[in-house]
Amino acid sequence: MRAAVVGTGAIARGSHLPALARLAEEGRTEVVAAVDIDPAAVHEFCASGGIPHAYTDLDRMLREQRPDLVTVCTPPTLHREQTVAALRAGAWVWCEKPPVPTLADFDAVEAAAGDGSGPYASIVFQHRFGSGSRHVRRLLAERAMGRPLVAHCQTTWYRDAAYYAVPWRGRWDTEGGGPAMGHGIHQMDLLLDLLGPWSEVRAMAGRLVHDVETEDVSTALVRFENGALATVVNSVLSPDEVSRIRIDCEHATVELTHLYGHGNADWRVTPAAHVPDDEAAAWRDFGPDVPSSHLEQLRELVASMQAGQRPRSSGEEARTSLELISALYKSAFTDVTVRRGEIGPGDPFYTALHGGVPGWAPAAAVPGVPTGEEVSA
The missing domain is CATH 3.40.50.720 (NAD(P)-binding Rossmann-like Domain)
Structure with a gap:
């Protein structure tokens, strides 16, 4: 090639x-x-x-x-x-x-x-690739640990003013969004890869510290088609940096804790008290360690x-992650619940993740509206 x-x-x-x-x-x-x-x-x-x-x-x-x-x-x-x-x-x-x-x-x-x-x-x-995500994806697909019920997806990182001094960062037209788009997208994509299609989202976002156009923190509640409910947190304001996914199933909790990449040792499976030891041992057997990586x-x-x-991570499989992020922004900036499939041609959030909403859109998009102020929705 x-x-x-x-x-x-x-x-x-x-x-x-x-x-x-x-x-x-x-x-x-x-x-x-x-x-x-x-x-x-x-x-x-x-x-x-x-x-x-x-x-x-x-x-x-x-x-x-x-x-x-x-x-x-x-x-x-x-x-x-x-x-x-x-x-x-x-x-x-x-x-x-x-x-x-x-x-x-x-x-x-x-x-x-x-x-x-x-x-x-x-x-x-x-982050979809490697032995850890492959093993957990199979367990969830086969319902080995029972139905997935509750999940948490966390990307809480720290970025200072020097990071945003790079001209294209923190701007809608060049970066596309804040930590939901530029940072949390990895964990959110992995969560979707593990749990399957999402159905609706309700979110909030804030510009609490940085003098930028985009948000610097967001939170969301996501419902999946399989009935599972998840919380999502994306931040660049967090000195104690961590990336985390936790999924509580009927018979076990599976958790991934890392920062920028994961191996088998970063995953933990905690079975419920009634689970036999040999079954729990099988859930914890990730096989040879193949870390997540570009390679x-x-x-x-x-x-x-x-x-x-x-290939994986193309077409509709990749679009669903961008669609969730677009819906997160629409929900946060308009204070509504957004359902999958709702954002299409004619919707302002289809062509701009800020949707032209005053206080979030660039000043050029909304004349007279200042940018760089603290905003929460």
Whole structure:
């Protein structure tokens, strides 16, 4: 698989290129090019990574190199245009989260994927992958621990003013949203992967500390189609940082506690008192440890490419996470319960996650409304 990297910043250097290099050692990928608008940055990236071709023009790279796979590592506002360009050039795409700023953008990308025979665009949701999530997903799907009843999904991180000094952060048009979109999306996506489709959400959001357009904290109540109820908390105001998912089933509680990635040791299964020891032991047997990572997702993506099959974390499977986040914002900013399938063409939250709501939309969108003030809904 001939691969090209678009965007040569920290996520490309720290996650995408190492994963591609590992598969290159196995003879499965070859990184043939990189693209960045900064000539010095892309040439240094290529020199340090042993990549033969450096470009500052994506379309030219696509014409000349004709890669099989393009990994998109740029800020969210560029994802739609770059993903569509790669798909139309015949390349599969692996795009960093957030996938695109809005559901309208996501649907435009899916339209560019064509008739369902590929190429496809897959989103980086690496927390779905690895031995831990695979084991728990199977237990829940088989109802081994009984019905899932109550869940908690927590992404409570800390980001200071220096973090938001980067010009594209904290803005609706360039980052797409605050911690619900840019940080909590990973745990929320994993929760959906484990529990299945959601049905409705009720939420609140606040801009409590940072002088930004977006929220810096949100909370939500989510009902799932299987009847389970969940609480969701997303924050960048939390010095004691943690990522956590907890699911209480009829016969056991399963909990994941980590920060930016998980292995088997980060999962804990606590059986109810009536559960036999041998059954509990089977639930706790996660097998060989395969941590969640970009590498594990890329392995599966390349296998899907070779088989000509739609990969996980693409299409409707990826859209449901963005739809939940869009619904969370709509609920928080309009004080209503939002149901799955409600947000579509004609709904203001389909084309902007702030929905044009005064106090949340950028000043350019709502003349005379100041931004950067404390707001809670």
